[in-house]
Amino acid sequence: MKRLMYVLLFVLLTGVSYAQQAKYVFYFIGDGMGVNQVNGTEMYLAEQEGRIGVKPLLFTTFPVGTVATTFSATNSVTDSSAAGTALATGAKTYNGAIGMDDDKNVLQTVAEKAKKSGKKVGVTTSVSVDHATPAAFYAHQPNRSMYYEIALDLPKAGFDFYAGGGFLKPSTTADKKEAPSIFPIIEEAGYTIARGLDEYKTKAADAKKMILIQKEGAVPSCLPYAIDREEGDLTLPEITESAISFLTKGNNKGFFLMVEGGKIDWACHGNDPATVFEEVIDLDNAVKVAYEFYKKHPKETLIVVTADHETGGLGLGIGKYELHLKSLLNQKQSQDLLSKAITDLRKEKSGKASWDEVKALLADKMGFWKELPLTWEQEKMLRDEYETSFVKNKIVFEESLYAKTEPLAAAAKKVMSQIAMVGWTSSSHTAGYVPVFAIGAGSGLFVGKMDNTEIPKRIAKAAGYK
Incomplete structure (x- = not known):
């Protein structure tokens, strides 16, 4: 009887183990x-x-x-x-x-x-x-x-x-x-x-x-x-x-x-x-x-x-005790496609796109000025990059591991992170959990x-x- 109980217990445990196997x-x-x-x-x-x-x-x-x-x-x-x-x-x-x-x-x-x-x-x-x-x-x-x-x-x-x-x-x-x-x-x-x-x-x-x-x-x-x-x-x-x-x-x-x-x-x-x-x-x-x-x-x-x-x-948070992540909903496409849109505008206008035309593109793709008010510093960042890459025609693409980005698109991305109050310490990997x-x-x-x-x-x- 004792032996039978051991056998039944073994079968039961084996069955439980099997049932739990993935x-x-x-x-x-x-x-x-x-x-x-x-x-x-x-x-x-x-x-x-x-x-x-x-x-x-x-x-x-x-x-x-x-x-x-x-x-x-x-x-x-x-x-x-x-x-x-x-x-x-x-x-x-x-x-x-x-x-x-x-x-x-x-x-x-x-x-x-x-x-x-x-x-x-x-x-x-x-x-x-x-x-x-x-x-x-x-x-x-x-x-x-x-x-x-x-x-x-x-x-x-x-x-x-x-x-x-x-x-x-x-x-x-x-x-x-x-x-x-x-x-x-x-x-x-x-x-x-x-x-x-x-x-x-x-x-x-x-x-x-x-x-x-x-x-x-x-x-x-x-x-x-x-x-x-x-x-x-x-x-x-x-x-x-x-x-x-x-x-x-x-x-x-x-x-x-x-x-x-x-x-x-x-x-x-x-x-x-x-x-x-x-x-x-x-x-x-x-x-x-x-x-x-x-x-x-x-x-x-x-x-x-x-x-x-x-x-x-x-x-998640830079400086102030705030986050404004909802603002990111105004971004209609990735940085990669924004970069392509800026390159296309440059080609379409033979490198002579006006600031108003560039603003219209950024307003459409990122919601700047229309839905998202910019500070003087943020607008200056964008305008300075426009002057360098469109007016002076000094175009230095930002390079990350998987993308080469129009300088104005890179500036727009930084402005969007500022508005959302999201910070970055790196463009590479970190050792975080x-x-x-x-x-x-x-x-x-x-x-x-x-x-x-x-x-x-x-x-x-x-x-x-x-």
Whole structure:
């Protein structure tokens, strides 16, 4: 009788353990999304409703919320490749490494563990498929700039679904030599390539493995910013939905899906607050897609949301005890498109645009003067830049990691940050904490402050990967 009780207890405990295992794993990474990017977005949403406080994003309502440290093996300030590798493999490495340790040995990723455990695997992003963060989950290269070599690693990993803007160097090696296009190589490995959502819907049913990128002719480096989106543009929520449908078709043994909101980082590099907050909202919309799936499979699904590092040193408040985030609603497009509009005006007027014409453009695109009164100092900043770049024709573009910006657009962005009372300490990464949120099977493992290397280890434990 006593032995029988032990057997029953073992069976019961085994059953409980199995029931709590995550069959479906969603791993969301907001590139550059520090604590203030999240908090600022929630206050931005609250101010839109005419109140002070926060309007929670969905992922901040998850029952588990904490912070993680992000330093790399070589510096307190990490880059995306070292941070991506930490989030993918649970190991620190040098800035620049993709899926390799300090000695350039290959590290196994949590996605590879999921695949070996019989799960289907998806790696998706709003930037290029061969960019640092997604690459860290499937590739193993000594340098993140080896885009062609990273792309060649994609079919070697054998994952089931990839998605993003496109590929940065589809036929050029790291040493700038012409090479066979990666697209036929990937197709010969059994992948179906869909360019755009309509093509994906046509091809998905018969495809064994899939790569979803933007339509032919689109810029391959990334999807458009949410603030700039036009009808028919591929979106991160659509990618997430497509990934779920593809990874659950046929023999459904569960899946692991990484989704990166890559352009939060790009907007932070550009110190463009309105664009940053809209990108965080867009990531949350992708999380909402996963959450709808979670509601159907609450005992088998784990959702983890985090970031690789903070970008920009975003400060919420400058000088006065005030924020005016609602003013950012008057910005109609990203700094990148404002820069293009100014360049177009310069060409249209053969470099002779008047101050009134420039003012009209800024009023239309940023709400200056019409909805947003400017101080004398702010107008002087814009007028001085106009005199330098339009009248004297001394045009010095501001350069950040992912953009070259018209000097007048750069000045307009600074004025907008001043009006909103948002500060920036950097146009690069910082060493600030990043948030970690979790819900579902195994989410209790994510309680307490941790290092970023702990996150994939705890995911693997929650999902029972070998």
